[in-house]
Amino acid sequence: MTPEELEQIAEEERGTQAQFLHRVNVCLAAGCISCQSQSVKDAFDKEIANRGWQRKCQSKGVGCMGLCAEGPLVSTAQGALYQHVTAADAGEILDALDSEPVSRLVCRTDVPFFQRQKKIVLENSGLVDPERIEEYVGSSGYGALMRVLTEMTPPEVVQEVVKSGLRGRGGAGYPTGLKWSTVAKAAGQHKYIICNADEGDPGAFMDRSVLESDPHRVLEGMLIAAFAVGASEGYIYVRAEYPLAIKRLRTAIRQAERLGLLGSSICGTRFSFHVDLRLGAGAFVCGEETALIASVEGKRGTPRPRPPYPAQQGLFGEPTLINNVETYANIAPIIRHGGEWYSQIGTEKSKGTKVFALAGRVLNTGLVEVPMGISLRDIVFEIGGGIPEGRCFKAVQTGGPSGGCLPAEFLDMPVDYESLAKAGSIMGSGGMIVMDETSCMVDVAKYFMDFCMTESCGKCVPCRVGTYQMNELLARITERTATPPDLAMLEELCDLLRNTSLCGLGQSAPNPVMSTLRYFADEYKAHVEEKRCPAGVCGNQAEEAS
Amino acid sequence: MSPVSNIKTLKIDGKDFSARQDETILEVARQNKIFIPTLCDLRGLSTVGACRMCLVEIKGTAKLLPACVTRVEEGMEVTTTSERLDRYRKSILELLFTERNHICSVCVSNAHCELQSLAQRLQITHVHFPYRYPKAQVDGSHPRFVIDQNRCILCTRCVRVCEEIEGAHTWDVMGRGIDANVITDLNQPWGSSETCTGCGKCVHVCPTGALFEKGRSVAEMLKRRNFLPYLTLMREERD
Numbered sequence: 001m002t003p004e005e006l007e008q009i010a011e012e013e014r015g016t017q018a019q020f021l022h023r024v025n026v027c028l029a030a031g032c033i034s035c036q037s038q039s040v041k042d043a044f045d046k047e048i049a050n051r052g053w054q055r056k057c058q059s060k061g062v063g064c065m066g067l068c069a070e071g072p073l074v075s076t077a078q079g080a081l082y083q084h085v086t087a088a089d090a091g092e093i094l095d096a097l098d099s100e101p102v103s104r105l106v107c108r109t110d111v112p113f114f115q116r117q118k119k120i121v122l123e124n125s126g127l128v129d130p131e132r133i134e135e136y137v138g139s140s141g142y143g144a145l146m147r148v149l150t151e152m153t154p155p156e157v158v159q160e161v162v163k164s165g166l167r168g169r170g171g172a173g174y175p176t177g178l179k180w181s182t183v184a185k186a187a188g189q190h191k192y193i194i195c196n197a198d199e200g201d202p203g204a205f206m207d208r209s210v211l212e213s214d215p216h217r218v219l220e221g222m223l224i225a226a227f228a229v230g231a232s233e234g235y236i237y238v239r240a241e242y243p244l245a246i247k248r249l250r251t252a253i254r255q256a257e258r259l260g261l262l263g264s265s266i267c268g269t270r271f272s273f274h275v276d277l278r279l280g281a282g283a284f285v286c287g288e289e290t291a292l293i294a295s296v297e298g299k300r301g302t303p304r305p306r307p308p309y310p311a312q313q314g315l316f317g318e319p320t321l322i323n324n325v326e327t328y329a330n331i332a333p334i335i336r337h338g339g340e341w342y343s344q345i346g347t348e349k350s351k352g353t354k355v356f357a358l359a360g361r362v363l364n365t366g367l368v369e370v371p372m373g374i375s376l377r378d379i380v381f382e383i384g385g386g387i388p389e390g391r392c393f394k395a396v397q398t399g400g401p402s403g404g405c406l407p408a409e410f411l412d413m414p415v416d417y418e419s420l421a422k423a424g425s426i427m428g429s430g431g432m433i434v435m436d437e438t439s440c441m442v443d444v445a446k447y448f449m450d451f452c453m454t455e456s457c458g459k460c461v462p463c464r465v466g467t468y469q470m471n472e473l474l475a476r477i478t479e480r481t482a483t484p485p486d487l488a489m490l491e492e493l494c495d496l497l498r499n500t501s502l503c504g505l506g507q508s509a510p511n512p513v514m515s516t517l518r519y520f521a522d523e524y525k526a527h528v529e530e531k532r533c534p535a536g537v538c539g540n541q542a543e544e545a546s
Numbered sequence: 547m548s549p550v551s552n553i554k555t556l557k558i559d560g561k562d563f564s565a566r567q568d569e570t571i572l573e574v575a576r577q578n579k580i581f582i583p584t585l586c587d588l589r590g591l592s593t594v595g596a597c598r599m600c601l602v603e604i605k606g607t608a609k610l611l612p613a614c615v616t617r618v619e620e621g622m623e624v625t626t627t628s629e630r631l632d633r634y635r636k637s638i639l640e641l642l643f644t645e646r647n648h649i650c651s652v653c654v655s656n657a658h659c660e661l662q663s664l665a666q667r668l669q670i671t672h673v674h675f676p677y678r679y680p681k682a683q684v685d686g687s688h689p690r691f692v693i694d695q696n697r698c699i700l701c702t703r704c705v706r707v708c709e710e711i712e713g714a715h716t717w718d719v720m721g722r723g724i725d726a727n728v729i730t731d732l733n734q735p736w737g738s739s740e741t742c743t744g745c746g747k748c749v750h751v752c753p754t755g756a757l758f759e760k761g762r763s764v765a766e767m768l769k770r771r772n773f774l775p776y777l778t779l780m781r782e783e784r785d
Contacts, residue, residue: 063575214773283722300719305595305615458700458719458726459596465641469723477667489675500598 063213163339201400204431221328399428404515463506687737
């Protein structure tokens with residue numbers, strides 16, 4: 001494969017696409033599939049065949065279009081977007097291809113949900129067929145890899161990433177360029193690349209969507225990373241709960257290998273890179289890098305103390321670069337447009353865009369990509385469309401079990417790594433759960449603590465026993481049998497876990513409790529002192545139980 | 547690398563010490579008779595940093611670091627005891643006491659138990675966290691040894707000695723979080739284990755009365771660990 005050959009594939013693909021007068025894109029990502037979008041796609045195929053339109057109209061399965069709440073979604077080449085499409089609507093939509101869109105199914109795209117987004121990671125999502133490499137190549141895919149291989153040296157690639165200001169999208173926000181240069185400089189014959197796709201936060205589905213909608217983008221990012229740091233082997237650690245993502249990744253790897261974009265002597269150069277999948281067996285802690293590495297090695301997935309960091313001693317004791325799915329998905333555009341371009345998006349310290357999975361009590365649940373620095377209010381009320389049923393906003397939870405709940409007073413805060421941390425939450429991987437007045441914050445804290453308790457690996461004492469004790473205390477508070485000393489003990493345990501736990505799971509497990517104690521202290525007080533749940537959540541539970 | 551740069555000087559509790567660069571803070575502290583509490587650490591076995599008892603403060607680092615795995619660095623300033631560290635260590639010990647059923651008065655290891663002596667040394671007079679009182683198993687199927695899960699603190703010394711020294715890997719950990727347990731083979735009764743060599747190393751490295759020899763009554767189980775540094779030394783010489 002040479003750059004010319006790649007360009008030829010792209011040309012051919014564009015030519016094939018141009019032959020069709022019409023195109024119907026049906027979302028075939030997990031969200032829409034769960035509301036029967038596969039039968040919609042089949043109905044379109046059948047209808048097109050019945051009409052003999054095979055040369056005129058193409059029906060295509062594509063990735064996530066974002067507005068999961070209104071699925072199944074179908075878009076046409078004329079720019080119409082249809083929501084809640086059923087198999088029975090196929091004929092009507094095809095009839096309308098030459099005229100006005102079917103008004104009863106139209107989903108408006110001139111609304112903030114679509115207008116306020118800035119798509120870099122998701123630029124191909126909903127447009128290309130994730131199961132065909134030609135489509136990715138047709139939208140300038142693997143062009144960045146070609147450029148890197150033919151025009152750049154590894155240090156230049158690292159420099160470009162440094163210049164972009166990209167920070168790790170897995171949650172902690174470690175500067176990606178710095179990580180790359182550390183691995184590049186680490187001594188070792190054998191180096192590894194790992195893609196962390198063990199997305200486990202409740203309510204988060206960014207990585208799943210990227211893998212389901214545009215798997216080649218992640219592969220291209222990993223290839224560029226491998227070239228930059230001098231690695232020849234890589235693993236994608238993806239949780240087994242994502243069967244569709246796994247299937248599409250496998251397809252993508254096979255296709256890339258067939259085209260010679262993955263494997264030995266890529267594009268005739270001396271650069272070789274082999275990538276394999278490792279499936280997570282359902283342990284949240286395996287999202288922690290050292291536990292993930294242990295799991296890839298075939299050991300029990302438990303974290304180990306750092307340093308040494310994986311950049312020096314990672315997989316099989318060799319220098320290892322480990323990044324999140326979304327981080328890799330940002331790489332190709334950075335190389336294509338330059339680090340300078342990327343660094344102009346976002347805030348001073350948080351560059352670029354971030355994909356959020358908007359869930360909970362918000363009108364437009366789904367996947368959104370916004371520039372860093374946008375306010376929470378814009379995300380929840382503008383893009384998210386606000387709270388349904390005329391209820392009041394109460395809190396937004398970011399960062400999953402490691403994050404915190406932020407009340408209304410933080411709505412105008414810019415969304416970036418520093419601001420979120422200062423407010424007692426974290427950016428996290430991008431889960432964003434909106435809550436209204438029907439949510440009890442103590443109950444929410446208990447939910448996350450229960451999660452951390454069951455997901456603790458049990459290696460270190462503070463996390464193993466501390467999360468259990470905290471969960472018991474929170475249970476007593478929600479059952480309204482707790483006393484004021486219990487609250488003090490809860491705070492004591494928060495401090496203990498945060499400072500003494502071995503890994504990020506235990507250290508951040510108190511965050512949901514601490515942030516709710518800080519911003520919703522009156523709710524805890526009501527449960528403990530007045531023995532009532534202001535939101536009426538805990539009361540109902542107790543009555544049901546009795 | 548020149549031999550000069552292999553030696554680092556550091557301060558522990560305000561006093562100056564020198565150390566080889568491959569030594570940990572804990573090793574240097576022990577050489578110089580500075581006490582840092584430990585539970586999972588045992589000389590001759592690999593380090594895991596799991597019990598969190600040996601956390602120390604290091605100037606310029608916001609996080610507390612485990613002395614057992616943290617290597618010395620030039621100019622490092624380590625504090626091994628402070629009000630804060632003391633409080634955390636006591637809390638962690640208390641959590642261990644609440645986790646399973648540690649009843650010293652009926653324990654074979656009474657007066658020879660590391661958990662007990664550490665609690666005494668840190669002057670723990672009572673436990674203020676609620677006890678769990680879990681139902682835990684006792685496996686007496688082995689002809690010579692018993693495992694009493696009630697007294698296990700999951701330090702994984704048995705797992706490590708079996709794998710690293712004996713080479714049998716009979717022991718491992720099963721389950722996660724509060725439900726984690728050490729098991730023999732694939733959670734088979736110890737007596738039916740096909741990998742166990744019956745060497746008894748696990749029994750003697752166990753810090754509490756969780757692993758003991760049959761026929762021992764209250765306070766009779768003395769653990770002998772001299773073999774471990776000896777074996778390690780002999781192997782190092784052979785290498």
